[in-house]
Amino acid sequence: MKAQKRKKTGEKLRASGSQAPILLDAKKEQAEQSLSHLRNQQIKRLADAKDNLMKKQSQLEHLKSQSFEFNHITEKTGEILRCQDLTLAFNLSISINFVMNASEKIHIQGENGIGKSTLLKTIQGLIKPHDGKMYCNVQTAYLDQNLSFLASEISATEYLKTINANLTEQQIRTSLGNMKIRRDKALIPLKNLSGGERLKVALLALKFQHVELLLLDEPENHLDIESRELLAHAIKHFNGSVLLVSHDDSFVDACEITNSYHLK
Template sequence: MSRQKKLDKMEVIELAAERPKPEFFFRNARAAGKVIFETEDLVIGYDQGRPLSKPINLRMERGEKIAIVGTNGIGKTTFLKSVLGLIKPLSGKAKLGDYLYPGYFEQEMGASENSCIEEIWETFPAFSQYEVRSALAKCGLTTKHIESKVKVLSGGEQAKVRLCKLLNVETNVLLLDEPTNHLDVDAKEELKRALQEYKGAILLVCHEPEFYEQVADQIWNMEEYSLLQ
């Protein structure tokens, strides 16, 4: 009887821990310079390919929260990568400002062979095992998921692992490429709240007006710069 009672108790604890609520809190780095980035007649595209855009002249300043919208394939991801210097412009320039601590959430990423614990530990080697587990749990992942390989997790669970990395570095500008894509309602609401509270600048690619309209104060429509139509 007493053993059964103990077991019953254990199960309750286990169940309570099985539905962790996501709690997202971004960490702020020192303030960035006034200009986050500026493009000068930036034409985006890929090697030898035809240009995806007309010359783009846009400027983002410290503290601004901007949504980038436009249909599939218009060049939103390519624009973010070009701004970050991950893709060379076909012509023109994208100049990054001073004292930037960027946090980049990629739209698509190959999933790693690592377990979630290894994945976070690789990024934050100074964390204790407890800190790694609690950082992942705060992103809404269960113990079972935390101990699994990243590649076997669902799209939403993998997004939470990637958000976990972003939440635990100090940033002053977030470049988020469709961060809500696989997220459930709770995680999406919590992410919206965290982004509203975030002190840095945000460049957010998103297809969901109910999300970006409550986060961003400006909207850039990439279709205006597209050569594709």
């Protein structure tokens, strides 16, 4: 705009004959140079914006391919779990009393060795309680920090087939592929996958089983940052109930778990 205005002023001056033609030619050249400079700046800005857009799109693709959601809608309402005067095997000194409602998420706290893992295993039915009452009316799944149930010789594809026989090989491979477990990774023994990859298989297994209550025992341990974020995102958006044991407050915050029960 500025250059055009200058050019017009130059033309007027030339018409009026009040300036030497050599001066007017210099002014014209100057105006043309400014115009071309502006045009180059605009081209560069456009190229930068395009570059930026492509970078953002590839970041979004990356995030999308890493995200996981349970797509689980619970139909349960009201009480799903009750522990009444419950004493655990191995540690008889504490009596546990709490009630959990559908879709509630609770952080289980307590010092090392108090019985947090034993409580989760008791709820899952892996260990018998010593005394007291425990009532649970939903399907539960217990995940220990090493995902040791996945330290097996079978592949992710074979494992997920055992979880839900109605799934086709193609559905399983697509689900695994969406979690970046592709090609040979889907076919090698589970024990050879990394902690993060095993976590993804475990999350898919939970999704295919329609679990209502997740019992998570320090699940963030041994995971890389990306997998921790994936897990926190999944827990945050899980529509069922969660009992989470974790010593990492930032992870608990990321899962947006606000209720807690302290074993003591």
